[in-house]
Amino acid sequence: MPASFERTVDLLKAIAEPTRLRLVILLADHDLTVSDLTSILGQSQPRISRHLKLLVESGTVSRHQEGAWAYFRLGDDPMVLELAHSLRTGIVDEDGLLARDRERLGAVRDERAERASSYFRRNAEQWDRIRSLHIPDADVEAAMDQALGQGPLGAFLDIGTGTGRLLELMAPRSDRAVGIDASREMLAIARAKLDSAGLTRASVRQGDAYRLPVPRGAFDLATLHQVLHYLDDPAAAVREAALALRPGGRLVIVDFAPHRLEFLRTEHAHLRLGFSDAALRGYAASAGLELETVLFLPPAGDRPDLLTVVLLVARRPRGHSEMPASKRRTETA
Helix, strand or coil: CCCCHHHHHHHHHHHCCHHHHHHHHHHCCCCEEHHHHHHHHCCCHHHHHHHHHHHHHCCCEEEEEECCEEEEEECCCHHHHHHHHHHHHHCCCCCCHHHHHHHHHHHHHHHHHHHHHHHHHHHHHHHHHHHCCCCCHHHHHHHHHHHHCCCCCEEEEEECCCCCHHHHHHHHHEEEEEEEECCHHHHHHHHHHHHHHCCCCEEEEECECCECCCCCCCEEEEEEECCHHHCCCHHHHHHHHHHCEEEEEEEEEEEECCCCCCHHHHHHCCCCCCCCHHHHHHHHHHCCCEEEEEEEECCCCCCCCCCCEEEEEEECCCCCCCCCHHHCCCCCC
16 A cells, blocks of 8 residues: 655664564564563663664554553554565575574464463363353354355454454454454463464454444454353444444354353353344344344254353444444443
């Protein structure tokens, strides 16, 4: 995408320093903290922070806060991405400096993966118990694929991304993929999985389903996969997801049909014991979306102790730059 002369000069000025050039190359495909970058480059925290501040101010790098930590990554500006790609592929690493950076980056990624794996091992038993109550995840994912079709997905947003499974599934078909989750532990798992899979077009950041840290109208597809039953105001989350969609963009909701498994509320923090067809349709309509598909995916056999998965696809109407004012979530809500 063409950029103005002044914009190009500003980007080149921001990058035209040895440490900042190394930072841009490292941040092209990975979310890294100041601590990570200090370890990789072998420089002091104040020095790294100063360089990052200049890169953020120039729009070359983006910064996302997660509690006490901040993660940095190359910005979404097409000019920045194209320039970084040209630099990575065009530089001759004569003294092996960039190779050493990559080696230390590998060590950081290995440590991150081990922390994530440890958390997953501690919690895998309860997740496996819930998965055993409904049809296999692969069958749900196949139903999603069928509902969405096999074409390119454009820009993809996964709200409540958890361990990043949908990012792994959708990122290869997406121009870019962003996962949002409130849990730092889940984001750590997701980052490790994306690193391992080499999915450089996917990233994750901490955020609230009621106030998404993404631009309005920026995505072609958004998902709320097994998220709504944790929320006290599911309708508000659906409205917020709809606001992230471009005209013509689609929202996919995957959750449970109504059930009576009370232990999911008492032991696993489910605030809602499933959603009726009418409730999900109502959420979509309230958000100004047009219904496309509703599918029910029951378990094998007629067993009240198992869960039925419900899948809804709705589309934001074309030709409308904003949601109706009466249905728009206010900033103070």
